[in-house]
Amino acid sequence: MKDLLKDPKAFQELAKQKKPKPNLAKNLTNAFLVGGGICTLGQFIQNVYINYFGFEPERAGDPTTATVIFIGGLLTALGVFDRIARHAGAGTAVPVTGFANSIVSAALEFKREGFVLGVGSKMFILAGSVIVFGVVTAFVVGLISTLI
Amino acid sequence: MTSKLGKQTFNFATKPILIGYATVAGPKEGQGPVGSYFDKVYPDLIMNEKSFEKAERLMMTTAVDMALEKSGVSRDQVDVFVAGDLLNQIITSGFSALNLGAPYLGIFGACSSFCEGLLTASLLVDSGAAQIVVSATSSHNCTAERQYRYPTEYGAQLPPWSQHTVTGAAAMVVSPQGKGPKIELATVGKVMDLGIKDPFDMGSAMAPAAADTIFTHMEDTQRKPEDYDLIVTGDLGRVGREILVELGQRQGYDLSGNYRDCGELIYSKEQTENAGASGCACSALVTLGLLFNQNYKRILVAATGALHSPTSFQQGENIPTIAHAVSIEFPGGGN
């Protein structure tokens, strides 16, 4: 019998076979329902800002995003967000709630190392790449648009 | 005098004795099937301390104090303190050593620390030079998460092959004379790498190390799996365990009967989200808690560890792993 301990490729084949498959149907359904739900909530909040607070439709996006960020942050601080996210997956990670969670969870976690060295410097440890790549993309696309 | 058998196995002539030991655990472990065996269970993860790291330290120092008390040994009798944990610079062990005030050897075997510590202690005692050696290990779910993976409140969806780090600590007192289980043999493992890159897939990464060490142990000692009442691995989880059984079949070792994995024993079915438990404390708590209370005659404990770091992973390296095996005899055990 082949000694798999000397054959990485064959071993990896065996490992792949034994790995349980994620329950795709459940994960996709949860992501759809929770993600759709959060966006619908955002739509509702936006309508509230337009109809009750008198924001113009184009300007209502700012307070709406800030509100959803607040909600995501609060759920994170209360220790509830990770329990929802475990089931919702992309449903909570892809909306801006995920962005808020990555920042607030980092801020909370590194509080033990102090506010300057912990909270301050590590707050963007997870969200940083989203900001960096977003800015780089905007720079490149902006540059291309001025050159065209 | 210790002698060497075959390639990697050490035979302890004096059969060092575990004259006392203590186990301390977190709430989830306390609520699990092994919970009633632990000496102390904490009701929450912060344990009235200012950080999770300090809580883990509290667990290790508590386990050490309890083990010394149960052995009737005082602090100044300790010749050497051998300890290891998962944290950077093994701070839990270092600070616990400071608290204990004994000469200290820090070890890093990741989740294989339980066996690495036990075999190191046995080597020291069997040399004839040390009379009392204390070995300890610990792990804490939150300190491991925040160091290796994500902030504890981060909403990550973990894959079904991932494992949950155990919160707990254990300490053992090893001595040439006294009453208790005896350490007869230990096989020191080699680092293995079969190309697994996913730090959430510890089972697949560690199974080869467990296989290499256990099979080498069998070759070195000319024994078979049936010579043991039970063979356990530290934390291969369901995925790693299945892989190990298959690897065994291919090498002519039948592990289907008397082999279990501690990572699958410490939590109940309802408590298990994914592939099982992991962490230094996993093998320690299950072995000292559950297995030492089962009337076995002889067991083989193979604790498994992953030797990567977040840095090595981010730099694209594979997950290198290791396993150390210790054969423990129970005088008066069996039918």
Next chain:
Amino acid sequence: MGTYLTAFIVGGLICVIGQLLFDLTPLTPAHVLVLFVVMGGILGGVGLYDRLIEFAGAGATIPISSFGNSLVKGAMTEAARSGPIGILTGIFELTSSGITASIIFGFFFALLFNPKG
């Protein structure tokens, strides 16, 4: 600016794409979100993301891809107004509230709460 139905469906579908990437590829969540932001930026640059927003409202503005779109729109609008230097000065114009809110909330929540593990 979208209806509740279109917001739900489009938002849900964007998240489904994210979930497929999570489950079927070795990409980490960070990689997937970066991909979304970059795609949002590119679609914003060619004017397609705004059309999605018109159709789906919050279904397009709440997902993180919208962040990429806002960054690009900010740069392009300011560049059209004041020349190439506008690329640098305008990038954060539309996303300023989101980033500021995140920092403020992160800081104050850290003051008031502890991680529970």
